[in-house]
Amino acid sequence: MASITLDNLGKIYAGGTRAVGDVNIDIADGEFIVLVGPSGCGKSTLLRMVAGLESISEGEVRIGDRVVNEVEPADRDIAMVFQNYALYPHMSVRENLAYGLKNRRTPKAEIDRRVDEAAEILQIGKFLDRKPKALSGGQRQRVAMGRAIVREPAAFLFDEPLSNLDAKLRVAMRLEIKELQKRLRTTSLYVTHDQLEAMTLADRLVVLNGGRVEQIGTPLEVYRRPASAFVAGFIGSPAMNLLDAGAVPFLPGSAHAGQVGIRPEDLDVTADGPIELQVTAVEELGAQRLVHGHTAGERMTITLPSDAALSDVLRLTPRPGALHLFDRQTGARMD
Amino acid sequence: MKRTIFRNQLLPWLLLAPQLVITFVFFLWPAAQAVKQSFLREDAFGTRTSFVGLANFEKLWGNAEYLNSLQVTAVFAISVTILSMGLSLILAVAVDRMIRSSRVYTTLLVWPYAVAPAVAGILWWFIFNPTIGIMPYVLAQVGYDWNHISSKSDAMTLVVIASAWKQISYNFLFFVAGLQAIPASLREAAAIDGAGPVRRFFDITFPLLSPTTFFLLVVNIVYAMFDTFGVIDATTEGGPAQATNIMVYKVYFDGFVGQNMGSSAAQSVVLMMLVLVLTVVQFRYVEKKVEY
Numbered sequence: 001m002a003s004i005t006l007d008n009l010g011k012i013y014a015g016g017t018r019a020v021g022d023v024n025i026d027i028a029d030g031e032f033i034v035l036v037g038p039s040g041c042g043k044s045t046l047l048r049m050v051a052g053l054e055s056i057s058e059g060e061v062r063i064g065d066r067v068v069n070e071v072e073p074a075d076r077d078i079a080m081v082f083q084n085y086a087l088y089p090h091m092s093v094r095e096n097l098a099y100g101l102k103n104r105r106t107p108k109a110e111i112d113r114r115v116d117e118a119a120e121i122l123q124i125g126k127f128l129d130r131k132p133k134a135l136s137g138g139q140r141q142r143v144a145m146g147r148a149i150v151r152e153p154a155a156f157l158f159d160e161p162l163s164n165l166d167a168k169l170r171v172a173m174r175l176e177i178k179e180l181q182k183r184l185r186t187t188s189l190y191v192t193h194d195q196l197e198a199m200t201l202a203d204r205l206v207v208l209n210g211g212r213v214e215q216i217g218t219p220l221e222v223y224r225r226p227a228s229a230f231v232a233g234f235i236g237s238p239a240m241n242l243l244d245a246g247a248v249p250f251l252p253g254s255a256h257a258g259q260v261g262i263r264p265e266d267l268d269v270t271a272d273g274p275i276e277l278q279v280t281a282v283e284e285l286g287a288q289r290l291v292h293g294h295t296a297g298e299r300m301t302i303t304l305p306s307d308a309a310l311s312d313v314l315r316l317t318p319r320p321g322a323l324h325l326f327d328r329q330t331g332a333r334m335d
Numbered sequence: 336m337k338r339t340i341f342r343n344q345l346l347p348w349l350l351l352a353p354q355l356v357i358t359f360v361f362f363l364w365p366a367a368q369a370v371k372q373s374f375l376r377e378d379a380f381g382t383r384t385s386f387v388g389l390a391n392f393e394k395l396w397g398n399a400e401y402l403n404s405l406q407v408t409a410v411f412a413i414s415v416t417i418l419s420m421g422l423s424l425i426l427a428v429a430v431d432r433m434i435r436s437s438r439v440y441t442t443l444l445v446w447p448y449a450v451a452p453a454v455a456g457i458l459w460w461f462i463f464n465p466t467i468g469i470m471p472y473v474l475a476q477v478g479y480d481w482n483h484i485s486s487k488s489d490a491m492t493l494v495v496i497a498s499a500w501k502q503i504s505y506n507f508l509f510f511v512a513g514l515q516a517i518p519a520s521l522r523e524a525a526a527i528d529g530a531g532p533v534r535r536f537f538d539i540t541f542p543l544l545s546p547t548t549f550f551l552l553v554v555n556i557v558y559a560m561f562d563t564f565g566v567i568d569a570t571t572e573g574g575p576a577q578a579t580n581i582m583v584y585k586v587y588f589d590g591f592v593g594q595n596m597g598s599s600a601a602q603s604v605v606l607m608m609l610v611l612v613l614t615v616v617q618f619r620y621v622e623k624k625v626e627y
Contacts, residue, residue: 053523074529086520090542099538100528147528 002064002077002154003029004050004187010058011045011211019045020211023059030185032178036198037208038234043191044159046208050189051080051157063154074103079148080157083164085140087132093143094128100151111150118146121180138169145177149184156181158190162197174200195235199223207231225324229331232261232324238290238301240264240324247296250274251323258328264290264303266322273315277302282310366607372600391601400577401585401602408581411495412559419499420506420551427510428536441511448504452565459497460570463489483571487578490571494579497570498563506551513547514540553617560609582606 004027011020020042027033035043048054050061052073061068068076079100087096094115101111119125122142132140141161148156161177162170178201181188192198198205199219207214207222207230215227226232232240240261245254251274254260267275275295283290288303291314302316325334341347376387395401426444430437447455463470463483471481483489517540525535541548564583567573573580573588580588583606590599 051523051527053526073523073527074531078527080524080527082520082524084518084520086518086524088521088525088539099525099530103529103534147524151528 002187003027003031003062004155004189005062006046006050006059007062008059009046009049009056009061011042011049011054012057018211020049021058023213025206025213025216027187027189029187032181032188032190032201032203033206034190034192034198034202034204035206035208036192036195036202036234037214039193041208042211043193043208045211047080047157047159047189047191050155051078052076077154078157079151079153079155080159081144081148081161083160085132085144085161085164087140087143087147089132092129092131093124093135093146096132096143097128097146097150100147114150114152115146118149121149122146137165138173141165141173145180149180153186155187155189158188160192161190163192163194170197177201196237199235205235207234209234225333226261227333229259229261229326232326236263238264238303241267241298241300241302242326243295243298243300245325245328247298248275251318253323253325253334257325257334258331259326261324261326262318262322264301266319267302267316268319269304269308269314270317271315273317275300275316275318277314277316279310279312279314369600369603369607372596373604375600376597387597391597392605394598395601395605400580403577404580404582404585407491407577407579408560411491411498411563411579411581412556414491414495415498415502415559415563416552416555418495419502420548420555422499423503423506424510424548426503426507427514428540430507430511431514441508444507445504447501450501452498452501452563453569455501456494456497456566456569459493459500463493463496483575485575487575490575490579494563494566494571497566498559501566502555502558506555509547509551510544513544517543549620550617553613557610557613561606 004025006023006025006027009020009023010018012018023046025033035046037043045054049056050063052068052071056069063076063078088099091099097115097118098111101114106114115128116125119128122145124139124142124146127135127139127143132143135143141164144161158177162173165173174197177190190198190201192201202219204216204218205222206216207227209230215222215231217225217227222231222235226235226240229242233242240263243260243262245251245257245260248254248260251260277291277293277295277300279291279293281292283292284306287306289306289308291302291304291310293300293314302314304310326332327334373391374386374388375384376391377384426440430440430444433440450458462468463481465471465482465484468481474481481489483493521539521543522535525539530538560581561583563581564587567579567581567584568587571579573584582602586599586602586606589595589602593599
């Protein structure tokens with residue numbers, strides 16, 4: 001158990017390419033932090049810097065009170081779950097789980113106890129003597145997590161652990177990871193490009209873009225008050241409508257802003273609404289429908305109840321307080 | 336697999352003909368001749384030939400020179416295999432750790448493969464030549480008197496080095512490919528699991544490389560036993576005192592120098608059997624990949 005501090009962390013590759021810069025994150029003991037961002041935003045690099053698999057060009061990583069910049073991965077007291085699980089294919093599940101403990105000269109009885117305990121928690125007891133290739137994707141995923149659990153490390157690092165699973169299993173495993181983390185109270189750093197996974201798992205989200213932190217906050221804070229146009233467009237599904245302020249001059253505050261953001265669920269159909277939506281497509285989701293269209297040349301999506309009336313032109317009114325205004329130059333939130 | 340249906344029955348045979356002719360003329364026919372010859376005995380002038388059954392084979396087992404050749408071949412093949420595979424594995428691991436310059440090294444390390452065995456033999460023969468070579472001079476500085484013309488062990492060392500050197504390129508390429516097929520995340524996971532570089536190599540890398548290693552083991556043994564004729568012929572010619580007279584060289588020497596066709600043919604049949612066994616081993620196990 002430990003806190004993790006990323007202090008002005010930066011990564012510059014040989015050749016001068018900057019992957020990550022000015023990252024400051026304080027992770028409290030037992031907290032579940034999710035790093036989220038589009039591919040190439042530096043989130044995996046950041047995680048690998050914490051793990052010690054990537055050298056640190058600038059700043060400091062502290063685990064507990066200890067600066068670990070120059071500490072070997074093995075000595076950082078962390079465990080990592082890889083995207084491809086990275087199970088040792090020539091070892092049985094039991095050997096996979098025990099390998100890290102064996103290398104640390106843990107007594108045999110203690111290894112057995114911890115392996116059996118982890119197997120119990122993850123319900124992989126009956127696979128212990130199988131080789132990884134005889135397991136399904138979900139089972140491999142559990143073994144990979146088991147390998148992290150048995151070590152009883154100060155922190156778990158997850159590198160997109162669910163992205164190789166099919167959609168249904170992903171949702172199930174997501175919940176399991178959440179429950180497991182709540183139960184073990186181990187500080188966790190989790191990387192994903194899936195904003196839904198990020199929202200559901202995180203105590204706090206770190207939204208990254210182009211190697212920089214765009215916003216840090218709880219899922220609801222980030223959802224309700226996105227700090228920038230990028231975060232606004234990235235978090236939330238369907239994505240927030242980002243309209244050029246010039247196209248909707250009648251909306252309050254748009255005179256000074258560059259972009260006006262409105263979530264699809266924050267628009268109501270009214271007879272005299274100021275926004276005129278030319279409907280181009282409708283997607284039925286069952287519980288609700290997504291209506292796509294454009295207004296004044298800007299693309300726009302709204303969500304409506306599945307029984308709402310449809311027509312080619314809808315007049316829309318934004319709910320009060322639902323407008324997000326972003327700066328023309330920086331894209332930063334204006335209020 | 337893609338199947339092509341030929342309308343004309345003759346065309347596929349025509350397309351196959353060049354390969355079939357080559358196989359027949361240069362392999363099947365001489366091989367059949369050797370088998371036939373191995374049951375015959377000719378007199379010294381080749382005027383009379385008589386059928387002797389398995390006598391030629393029986394004689395081999397009582398022949399001290401032949402038994403010596405078996406032993407020499409075993410020592411030679413094992414030494415060449417271990418030396419060339421060991422060195423190329425070290426080189427491959429070194430190159431695998433490089434990021435930018437690995438292509439340059441790979442290209443350079445492949446060159447020896449383009450050198451003909453006889454040329455490789457001559458090359459090392461010059462390097463180790465007791466009169467003009469650089470290595471005997473260097474060895475003399477540390478007090479070793481190198482002479483592969485009179486010393487059996489020196490001669491063996493020379494042919495082993497020359498043969499192994501040529502095979503390093505081939506092994507190296509396969510090892511590099513094998514290493515690159517091992518996901519980096521496995522080694523990273525092992526590093527986080529507390530395994531140091533040496534431990535990682537023996538616990539993770541080497542076991543996962545075993546299909547490549549096994550394949551190369553068979554290939555190298557076959558190479559050492561059959562393709563090193565040129566090296567031996569250009570350097571020691573089987574000497575001194577039979578010390579480097581490996582089976583394939585003895586077949587040639589007894590047949591074409593000693594003119595003992597019956598014995599030579601029987602020896603080549605034994606060799607053929609060996610190739611057969613090695614080929615079966617290779618197909619049975621390598622094609623299925625070694626289990627891990």
